[in-house]
Amino acid sequence: MTTNNQFDGDRFNSSLADGETNLIPSFTYFDGSVGMSFSSQLGENEQNNFYVGAAYHHFNKAKKNSFYQSMDNPVISKKVFSGGVHMELANNSSITVQSDYSVQGASKEIVLGAMYTMNLDNNETTKYRFHFGSYVRWNDAIIPVAKIETRGMSIAASYDANISQLKNYSRGNGGFEISVTYQKAKKVNSSLDAVKCPKF
Secondary structure: OOOHHHOOOOOOOOOOOOOOOOEOOOOOOOOOEEEEEEEEEOOOOOOOEEEEEEEEEOOOOOOOOOOEOOOOOOOOOEEEEEEEEEEEEOOOEEEEEEEEEEEEOOEEEEEEEEEEEEEOOOOOOOOEEEEEEEEEEOOOEEEEEEEEEEOOEEEEEEEEEEOOOOHHHHOOOOEEEEEEEEOOOOOOOHHHHOOOOOOO
16 A cells, blocks of 8 residues: 655655554454344234334443554444334335434434335235335435345345535435345244334
8 A cells, every 4th residue: 555645756666654653553442332122013003013222332432443552542432312113004015214313422413214115915924025215314315225125135225315515526426335134034933923123
């Protein structure tokens, strides 16, 4: 790797020092997080549910987080609050509304949005689902999402379209993302089914 402060007029000389002489090659630290959530059924339909949750990341606030030996760069703790509602609709469809609020130091982030789900078959155990919707990262971006799901495997595509002042520098170019998720199908267990957990 060549850095700017290695340049002294001879661009062919790769043996120049980078000026960073007080570095350590590696470092380790303990990083702790904790969280909890509560979820429950809404009404008599078992498919209608909601959840709320909270998490506290980096609670130990590790002091060393830099390759510089003399740099005191502690890890700032982060708090996350989340919630969501899933409601079954007519014609084998449903809607899910979700939100997250994060605080880390002086930085804050709010993400909220909704996904509409269509069952692509009429079997009692639906094998194919199509999801689409959009999320908003407040004062920053709009994120349309589309996802196909089958037998525990899902593939999603999203596009991060910037709407903040950053768009003047990004020239309207956003970030395209593809995600692949696999969730192992659980066996029927009345004890486990009594605890309603949100599906992400």
